[in-house]
Amino acid sequence: MSVSRILGLQYEFRWSVLWESPYGEWLLQGIKNTVVLSLLAWLVALVLGIALGFLRTAPWRIPRALATGYVEFFRNTPLLVQLFFWYFAVPQVLPAGPWRDALNSLNLQTPILTVNYEFLAGLGGLGVYTSARVGETIRAGIQAIPRQQTEAALSSGLSLGQAYRYVLIPVGLRIVIPPMATEFLSIFKNSSLAVTIGFAEVTFQTQQVNSYTFKGLEAVTAATLIYLAISLTIAAFMNRLERRYAIPGLIARGATRE
Amino acid sequence: MRKPLSVALLLVAASVTPALAETVLEKIGRTGLLTAGTRTASIPFAFINEKNEWIGFSVDFLEAVRARLEKKLGKPIKLDKKEVTPATRIPLVANRTIDVECGSTTYTRGRDETVDFTINFFFTGSQLLVKRGSGIKSVADVAGKRVGATQGTTNEKALRVSQPRADVVTFQDHAAGFLALDQGKIVAYVTDGILLAGLAAKSKNPKDWEVVGDFFSKDPYSCIVPENDSKWRDFVNHTLMELIDNGKYFEMYDQWFGEKGVVPYPMSAQVRNYMIMQSMPE
Numbered sequence: 001m002s003v004s005r006i007l008g009l010q011y012e013f014r015w016s017v018l019w020e021s022p023y024g025e026w027l028l029q030g031i032k033n034t035v036v037l038s039l040l041a042w043l044v045a046l047v048l049g050i051a052l053g054f055l056r057t058a059p060w061r062i063p064r065a066l067a068t069g070y071v072e073f074f075r076n077t078p079l080l081v082q083l084f085f086w087y088f089a090v091p092q093v094l095p096a097g098p099w100r101d102a103l104n105s106l107n108l109q110t111p112i113l114t115v116n117y118e119f120l121a122g123l124g125g126l127g128v129y130t131s132a133r134v135g136e137t138i139r140a141g142i143q144a145i146p147r148q149q150t151e152a153a154l155s156s157g158l159s160l161g162q163a164y165r166y167v168l169i170p171v172g173l174r175i176v177i178p179p180m181a182t183e184f185l186s187i188f189k190n191s192s193l194a195v196t197i198g199f200a201e202v203t204f205q206t207q208q209v210n211s212y213t214f215k216g217l218e219a220v221t222a223a224t225l226i227y228l229a230i231s232l233t234i235a236a237f238m239n240r241l242e243r244r245y246a247i248p249g250l251i252a253r254g255a256t257r258e
Numbered sequence: 259m260r261k262p263l264s265v266a267l268l269l270v271a272a273s274v275t276p277a278l279a280e281t282v283l284e285k286i287g288r289t290g291l292l293t294a295g296t297r298t299a300s301i302p303f304a305f306i307n308e309k310n311e312w313i314g315f316s317v318d319f320l321e322a323v324r325a326r327l328e329k330k331l332g333k334p335i336k337l338d339k340k341e342v343t344p345a346t347r348i349p350l351v352a353n354r355t356i357d358v359e360c361g362s363t364t365y366t367r368g369r370d371e372t373v374d375f376t377i378n379f380f381f382t383g384s385q386l387l388v389k390r391g392s393g394i395k396s397v398a399d400v401a402g403k404r405v406g407a408t409q410g411t412t413n414e415k416a417l418r419v420s421q422p423r424a425d426v427v428t429f430q431d432h433a434a435g436f437l438a439l440d441q442g443k444i445v446a447y448v449t450d451g452i453l454l455a456g457l458a459a460k461s462k463n464p465k466d467w468e469v470v471g472d473f474f475s476k477d478p479y480s481c482i483v484p485e486n487d488s489k490w491r492d493f494v495n496h497t498l499m500e501l502i503d504n505g506k507y508f509e510m511y512d513q514w515f516g517e518k519g520v521v522p523y524p525m526s527a528q529v530r531n532y533m534i535m536q537s538m539p540e
Contacts, residue, residue, distance in 0.1 A: 088437055104443045105404055107425060116404075117443060118427065195409075198427045204409070207345055211410035214372045216349050 017213045018222045030205030031226060036113055037122055037201060038188045044127025045134045045187065052135025053172065054164055057142045067135070074132035080193050082129055087121040087197040122194035130187050137179045141172030174245045181238035185231050192227075202226050282357045282483070282490035287331050294320045295342035295350055295482075297361035299433045301456030302520035303380075303479075304361045312339060315514040316360040319379060319481075319498070322506070323358070326497045343430060344410040348373055351482045358483050358494060362453060364412045365480040374487070375480040376494045377536045379507075381529050383473025384413045384420075385451040387439065387458060389466060394446055396471035400424045406435045406444040413449045416475035432457055450477045456521040499537040507533065 017023050055067035074082070094100040108115040145168060153163040173180075192203040202223055210219040286292055296304040296316055304314040317339070324337040340356055347359045351373050365375040386405075388394045401423040407414035409428035418426060427444050429435040436457045439447045447454070451469055458467035483491045501507040508525075515523040 088434075088441065092441065101442050104441055105445075107404060114425075116425075116427075196430055198409075198429060204428070207409060211345065212415070214348060214369060 011217060013218065014213070014215055015218055017209060017215045017218055023209045023213065026205040026208055027202070027222060027226070030200060030202040031230075033113055033199065034188065034191050034201040034226075035230070037119065037126065037194060037199065038191045041123050041126035041130060041191070042184060042187050044123065045130035045183070048128065048131035049134030049138055050169060050173075052131060053138025053142055054169065056135060056139040057168075058160070058164075071132045071135055074129050075136070079125065079129045079190055080196065083121065083125040083193055083197050086125040087118070090121070090124070091117070118194075118197050118199045121197055122191070122199045125197075126187060126191055126194070130183060130190070133186075134180065134183055137176050137183060138169075138172055140179075141174075141176035142168050144175050145171055171247065174247050177238065177242045177245060181235065181242070184238060185234055188230050188234065189227060192223075281487050282354075283331075283493060286327060286335060286357065287333075290333060291336050291338050292320070292324050292327060292358075293338045293340060293356050294323075295340045295347055295356040295359035295361070296320065297343075298341050299431045300362040300453055301432075301460050302514040303453075305456075315380075315510060316362065316481075318510050318514075319501075320358070320360050322501060323360075323494055323497050326493070326500070330493070344408055345430075347482060351484055354484055357490070358481050360481040362450065362479055363482055364450075364477040366412060369482075372485065374483045374485050374491050376483060376491060377498055378478040378480050378532075379498055380452070380479035381532070382450040382452040382477050382479070384416045384448055384475040384477065385454055385469050385473060386446040386448055386471050387436075387454040387467055387469055388446045389439075390468045392445065394470060397421045397424075397474050400446055403446070404444045406438055406447040408432060408435060408449060411449065412475055412477060417448045420474040436461070452515075452521065452523050455523055459521045502533055502537040 018027065052067050052071060055063045056071070058064060091100055091103050094103065103120075104117055106115065106117045106120070113119065149171070150163060150168065153167045154160070158166065191201055194201055195204040195207065198204075206219040206223040206226075209222070210216045213219075280288075296312075296314075298304065298306050298312070300314070300316075302314050303316040304312070306312050320337060320339070324335050327335045340350070342350055342356070342359055342361065344363075347361065347363060348369060350356045351359050360379075362380075365378060369375070386394060386397065386400070394400060397417070397420045400421055403424060404427055405417060405421070405424045406427045406429055407417050409430065414426065414428060417424060427438070429438065432447075432449060432453060435444075435447045435449070438444050440461075447457075451473065454469045458464050458469065461467060481494055483494060498507070501510070508530075511525055512519065514520055515525065517524070
């Protein structure tokens with residue numbers, strides 16, 4: 001153990017707290033929970049986001065207004081506040097009784113993780129918040145498609161739904177892969193806020209390590225490196241996806257290399 | 259809100275600290291500012307009341323430290339209160355962002371490795387807050403049940419040790435934990451008995467709640483001060499000793515914990531004797 005001076009501070013580093021039992025297991029648990037929560041929330045965001053992108057560009061006034069309201073509401077309020085809302089307020093909308101109690105005290109052991117209301121609220125909060133942002137990205141992608149292509153699709157006999165299903169959404173999604181990568185990265189980083197509603201993800205576990213060992217700098221360094229590693233892995237994956245699915249001649253400049 | 263931020267603060271604070279050698283007393287003398295950390299929902303130690311005033315027993319003690327500083331340094335000193343959470347209080351003192359933390363912090367030997375503690379200003383221990391008539395009488399009854407605690411507290415650790423079979427749900431502050439208990443997300447909330455009594459007393463229907471079980475941890479409260487600055491620790495200690503000797507400590511206690519206090523929690527004869535014993539002769 002050596003005493004180090006960082007910026008005039010005396011501090012004794014003990015990096016072994018990051019792999020000693022039980023702290024190492026805690027961090028691994030946290031990584032697993034972060035990854036599971038983020039991936040499932042991303043699925044929610046993608047499904048809702050595609051629906052929003054469709055409604056925001058479709059020629060129907062009322063659904064479009066509703067989708068716009070949804071986007072503006074969830075995009076313009078802080079995620080932290082939304083998480084508290086999902087955790088503390090949403091179940092109270094149910095009538096008092098066994099259903100509400102069951103939701104509040106949910107405790108279902110699955111092979112992957114414990115499904116409790118902390119997890120569900122995190123999933124709903126993170127998924128819905130991100131869906132508003134994803135929906136806007138997809139709308140931008142659809143609107144970037146030349147009008148003639150929509151007209152061509154419709155005049156070839158496709159219905160509006162078919163035009164979206166076979167032309168606009170697939171092409172739109174391929175155009176917006178780079179900004180979608182940013183959203184995908186954000187969901188992992190934003191998942192750290194689930195610590196505030198008691199979900200045991202990476203930030204939670206590093207705080208546990210700190211509170212048991214008082215080695216805060218080591219714990220926060222671990223959190224930083226874990227998020228960085230997750231993000232870089234995803235960025236690499238999204239880059240491959242981008243190279244593979246970029247539409248030549250559209251945004252492909254520099255992205256496709258033979 | 260929590261650690262990542264506090265460590266960022268730590269680095270920033272450390273980089274603007276003029277010299278390592280400066281003691282807290284010298285710094286206060288130079289700046290005229292006592293920067294103190296305390297809590298916002300630890301009733302009645304440090305909390306924000308309906309009138310939006312930041313008050314409490316620990317806040318009164320900080321005020322006494324400020325008044326004694328003015329006398330010693332012969333110049334006006336301002337008390338600057340900063341909010342801390344159980345997760346931030348130790349890093350913020352360790353990196354000297356705050357000069358002292360007085361809230362509802364338990365003195366433990368583990369924490370003493372990183373920061374210093376003053377003599378104790380209060381005694382309590384971990385208990386459970388439950389809905390009246392819940393059938394839960396002690397920590398033995400919560401096996402397999404969802405029980406709440408504040409993350410990073412001695413109570414959370416004591417709960418995990420005393421009842422390894424409980425499903426522990428953590429919260430960032432007592433207000434959130436109490437709300438979860440009220441909504442049935444957890445069957446019991448664990449923290450120091452005095453804080454539970456405070457949560458119940460401040461609730462809409464205090465009669466709906468009861469504090470149950472023997473103490474399953476002992477929690478003597480102290481203020482946190484930076485490591486290796488014994489002059490400053492002495493100063494805070496002597497402030498408390500003076501208050502004990504001149505009886506003001508017991509008046510303050512009565513104001514907050516007496517029968518008409520915010521949280522009735524009468525002082526036992528044992529604790530009274532202990533407090534008097536802690537005060538060294540002049």
